[in-house]
Amino acid sequence: MTRSAPTDRPPDASMTLLTSMLQRPLDPSYAAAADRREAQGRPRSTSLRSPLLITATVLIGLVVGVASYNLTTANKPRSQARAELIGQIQDRRSEVDAMTAQATTLQGQLTDLEGEQLGNDALANRTRELATQVGAVPLHGPGFTLTLDDAPTSGSDAAAENGGQADQGKVLAKDLQYVTNALWESGAEAVSINGKRLTATSAIRFAGSALVVDYRPLTRPYVVTALGDPKRFPAAFADGAGGTYLSTLRNTFGIRVDTEVSDDLTVPAAVGLTTRYARSGDTGEATPSPGTTPSPTAS
Amino acid sequence: MIPAIGLSLGIIIGLLLQPAVPVWLQPYLPIAVIAALDAVFGAVRAILDGIFDDKVFVISFLSNVIVAAFIVFLGDKLGVGAQLSTGVVVVLGVRIFSNVAAIRRHLFDA
Numbered sequence: 001m002t003r004s005a006p007t008d009r010p011p012d013a014s015m016t017l018l019t020s021m022l023q024r025p026l027d028p029s030y031a032a033a034a035d036r037r038e039a040q041g042r043p044r045s046t047s048l049r050s051p052l053l054i055t056a057t058v059l060i061g062l063v064v065g066v067a068s069y070n071l072t073t074a075n076k077p078r079s080q081a082r083a084e085l086i087g088q089i090q091d092r093r094s095e096v097d098a099m100t101a102q103a104t105t106l107q108g109q110l111t112d113l114e115g116e117q118l119g120n121d122a123l124a125n126r127t128r129e130l131a132t133q134v135g136a137v138p139l140h141g142p143g144f145t146l147t148l149d150d151a152p153t154s155g156s157d158a159a160a161e162n163g164g165q166a167d168q169g170k171v172l173a174k175d176l177q178y179v180t181n182a183l184w185e186s187g188a189e190a191v192s193i194n195g196k197r198l199t200a201t202s203a204i205r206f207a208g209s210a211l212v213v214d215y216r217p218l219t220r221p222y223v224v225t226a227l228g229d230p231k232r233f234p235a236a237f238a239d240g241a242g243g244t245y246l247s248t249l250r251n252t253f254g255i256r257v258d259t260e261v262s263d264d265l266t267v268p269a270a271v272g273l274t275t276r277y278a279r280s281g282d283t284g285e286a287t288p289s290p291g292t293t294p295s296p297t298a299s
Numbered sequence: 300m301i302p303a304i305g306l307s308l309g310i311i312i313g314l315l316l317q318p319a320v321p322v323w324l325q326p327y328l329p330i331a332v333i334a335a336l337d338a339v340f341g342a343v344r345a346i347l348d349g350i351f352d353d354k355v356f357v358i359s360f361l362s363n364v365i366v367a368a369f370i371v372f373l374g375d376k377l378g379v380g381a382q383l384s385t386g387v388v389v390v391l392g393v394r395i396f397s398n399v400a401a402i403r404r405h406l407f408d409a
Contacts, residue, residue, distance in 0.1 A: 029352075033354070033355050034349075044350050052354065059360075060309060060339060061306040062309040064306075066313040067329065068313075068314070070325060
């Protein structure tokens with residue numbers, strides 16, 4: 001199609017709506033009324049003291065006032081309920097924390113008393129050895145801590161609300177599972193995450209967007225403490241699959257990883273080390289050794 | 300000055316009385332506020348232009364509120380309430396901005 005001959009049409013004729021909206025925002029009736037008054041020999045502008053105007057301004061003020069009151073208080077019941085629920089969660093959580101602390105203390109006392117009662121014979125030593133391995137007693141020794149944290153860009157709640165992309169830089173349950181398994185694999189003797197001892201029945205899972213270890217949600221940063229042979233263990237972990245995995249996390253997703261080797265670290269005792277359904281068999285003899293290390297976590 | 304006092308008086312009365320607006324009316328409150336703001340800024344500009352007219356002001360305010368509320372109501376019935384609310388806010392927002400720009404030119408010569 002050939003171009004038509006130039007016409008008088010303004011170039012923005014197709015945008016008259018936008019043009020008129022931007023260039024004549026004032027009601028043309030103001031100008032029209034002013035012209036009319038001028039034609040009648042009166043001043044172009046009316047007085048600002050007319051009762052009509054005052055009534056209208058009071059009305060407008062009323063609209064603004066009522067709206068601001070109603071719109072700010074509209075969400076009050078919801079936010080109240082929310083605050084109440086948060087309060088309940090915090091209460092229960094501190095209750096659980098207190099009880100956990102109590103259980104740990106009692107368990108420590110129990111272990112001490114057991115040790116006194118059992119004396120020092122072979123069976124007592126066997127019991128102590130088993131307690132060490134299953135996580136019934138706190139342990140300390142050389143090892144290292146791994147601190148994992150979400151990537152700086154994805155840490156905020158704003159990013160979490162965007163969904164999808166926000167998960168890119170977050171530490172997932174999968175990551176902790178992999179790291180923990182790699183720790184066991186390279187010779188860790190005891191592992192805890194944020195002060196929670198991992199045992200043969202520990203589970204690292206996702207619940208919603210929270211990381212959960214043994215049904216207790218964790219908050220970032222995630223501090224993994226692992227005890228093991230100071231000469232061999234950190235190097236074995238760094239050279240093994242765990243080290244590779246962590247460097248991938250760091251380089252690809254920007255997850256912050258800090259490793260710190262220490263001579264004396266403490267891993268607390270596990271809480272609630274009971275079996276509910278499984279029962280031990282004959283208790284006369286020391287039971288066969290249950291494998292040298294607790295089996296790693298499963299999802 | 301007197302209109303400004305009237306405006307403040309209205310706001311204070313509204314905040315003190317705290318009348319509960321029925322739920323069905325609440326979606327129209329933001330629209331009403333924006334329409335009111337548009338009328339107020341239009342009036343200020345007209346005052347500075349020297350062509351203010353109280354009847355035009357009252358009628359433009361009322362018609363703004365009514366038309367905006369009607370558009371939102373219609374949109375709710377048609378299932379496009381949110382989009383039409385956005386449209387009303389955009390149109391009135393552009394008007395408020397241009398009026399404020401004109402007021403600024405009057406007051407600061409900039």
